[in-house]
Amino acid sequence: MSALLEVQDIHTYIGQFHILEGVSLAANEGEVTVMLGRNGAGKTTTLRSILGLTPPRSGSIRFAGKEIGGLPTYSVAQLGIGYVPEDRGIFTDLTVEENLKIAERAKGDLDRKADLVFGLFPDLKRLYRLKGGQLSGGQQQMLAMARALVPDNRLLLIDEPTKGLAPVIVEKVMETIHQLKETVTVLLVEQNFFVASDIGDRCYILDVGRTVHTGAMADLERDEALVQRYLGAVA
Amino acid sequence: MTLETLVNIGLQGLTMGMLFFLIASGLSLIFGLMDVLNFAHGSFFMIGAYVAWATFDGTAAIIPFSDLRFAIALVAGALAGGGVGALTEWGLIRPLYKRPIFQILMTLGLAYVLTEVVKVVWGASGHSMARPESLSRAVDFLGRPFPAYRLFIIALGLAILLVVSVLLQRSRLGMIIRAGVENGEMVQTLGINVRRVFTLVFTLGAALAALGGAAAAPFVGIYPEIGLEYQLSAFVVVVIGGMGSFAGSAVASILVGLARAFADYQLSPLVAQAIIVAVMAVVLLLKPEGIFGAKKGGGL
Structure with a gap:
């Protein structure tokens, strides 16, 4: 299995603050790769660095064999990377339909992907004419993921999709990400260890801006000491 | 106050409101989308006025029909403003997106430079521009004569309002602008080059302001400070309407125009200006x- 995304020792600064001090990770094609770590470990900044929103000062980011570090955000996205940010990034003033349409990279993308999108998220059909701001948190999360599926993306970067959602909806979101595996590669940031261990194939643990552990998700589940050390009392 | 006076002042207020709207709408969209507080926006209005006047008078020998000359002058004014706007965004604003304070200083300085340039080219004193023949008449409005030219300005403003609304609500570009006003970063992560949209919106905004200036020229006269003067009202409109809101700038323009007209009539122009600021x-x-x-609540 080959790595679709390879991040090598990136260092990212925000203002004068050295946020990422050497993050390395890889996401294999067709897998769900999970990034774990405490608050402030640098998980979101890693996603933002990949997208060029906070460009790293050093290190390399390769996507599908091509160096993408230093490219403007829109060029990174055009290569086939979709982003589902922590705050979902729904345009509240646009309708659900417009929120999906704006993601089209080629004319007719939405029509072409209608079966996939509405197969995974049938509720969106019913909400089609509502404005993004009228949706509940769970519905916005669905819309954000659906939007990332409209263009031909090969990789989705999903940041804490279950945050602030009711347990029933968390289950639904996770089930959806599990189904996504058939279509795209996923790099997932998730705080909830139990949720992550359910759907993750490989995992990386970040701590104070560094990658401190790499391995199969299944192995991590058995390594209580490691989990305790970097993620706190979860087991 | 009789009903006809009321209607008459109302129409005057609408006329003024439409001129404010032509400047304020671009100002508001540029701020909402690009976070650029453009203090040179009134200069585009001024450029539109001067270029329209120069075109109208300059072509008098070649084109005998004043209506046609006027139409050409309007287009020339709008194009000149749009052109200077595009150059401004490309050459002066774009290098400073990472330093917003410098952008404000840059546009403020540019406003003064452009005012001086106009003085060098066309002189420091004012000029007047004749109205085209078919708009020089007065039309009967509820038994009172009302200058046709004002009705033209109102119609032009409403037409622009309609066209831009349709553009914003129905086109892909409009959708991107509306989304970008709310969250420009997210728009980029969808693979859209926001910078290119910036240039376009800045150019269109400048062209609208210049069109406003061109239309205002035969109505209020042409003088170097016209831009700074109208810009002040436009800023008031933008603040009242909500920074970044196109609909807001339309409603607030009419509101401010009407407030101006009624205060002008009842009190004095100076008090009228103060009343607008009080409304703000x-x-x-x-x-x-x-x-x-x-929603993102532009900082001002």
Whole structure:
């Protein structure tokens, strides 16, 4: 299995603050790769660095064999990377339909992907004419993921999709990400260890801006000491 | 106050409101989308006025029909403003997106430079521009004569309002602008080159302001400070309407225009100007984000 995304020792600064001090990770094609770590470990900044929103000062980011570090955000996205940010990034003033349409990279993308999108998220059909701001948190999360599926993306970067959602909806979101595996590669940031261990194939643990552990998700589940050390009392 | 006076002042207020709208709408969209507080926006209005006047008078020998000359002058004014706007965004604003304070200083400085340039080219004193023949008449409005030219300005403003609304609501570009006003970063992560949209919006905004200036020229006269003067009212409109809101700038323009006209009539022009600022203060106290304030609440 080959790595679709390879991040090598990136260092990212925000203002004068050295946020990422050497993050390395890889996401294999067709897998769900999970990034774990405490608050402030640098998980979101890693996603933002990949997208060029906070460009790293050093290190390399390769996507599908091509160096993408230093490219403007829109060029990174055009290569086939979709982003589902922590705050979902729904345009509240646009309708659900417009929120999906704006993601089209080629004319007719939405029509072409209608079966996939509405197969995974049938509720969106019913909400089609509502404005993004009228949706509940769970519905916005669905819309954000659906939007990332409209263009031909090969990789989705999903940041804490279950945050602030009711347990029933968390289950639904996770089930959806599990189904996504058939279509795209996923790099997932998730705080909830139990949720992550359910759907993750490989995992990386970040701590104070560094990658401190790499391995199969299944192995991590058995390594209580490691989990305790970097993620706190979860087991 | 009789009904006809009321109607007459109302129409005057609408006329003024439409001129404010042509400047304020671009100002508001540029701020909402690009976070650029463009203090040179009134200069585009001024450029439109001067270029329209120069075109109208300069072509008098070649084109005998004043209506046609006037149409050409309007287009020339709008194009000149749009052209200077595009150059401004490309050459002066774009290098400073990472330093917003410098952008404000840059546009403020540019406003003064452009005013001086106009003085060098066309002189420091004012000029007047004749109205085209078919708009020089007065039309009967509820038994009172009302200058046709004002009705033209109202019609032009409404037409622009309609066209831009349709563009914003129905086109892909409009959708991207509306989304970008709310969250420009997210728009980029969808693979859209926001910078290119910036240039386009800045150019269109400048062209609208210049069109306003061109249309205002035969109505209020042409002088170097016209841009700074109208810009002040436009800023008041933008604050009242909500920074970044197109609908807000339309409503607030009419509101401010009417307030101006009634205060002009009842009191004096100086007091009228003060009343507008008072209206702004009240709106800021009661609803700081403006009547139609965008959610991200532009810092002013």
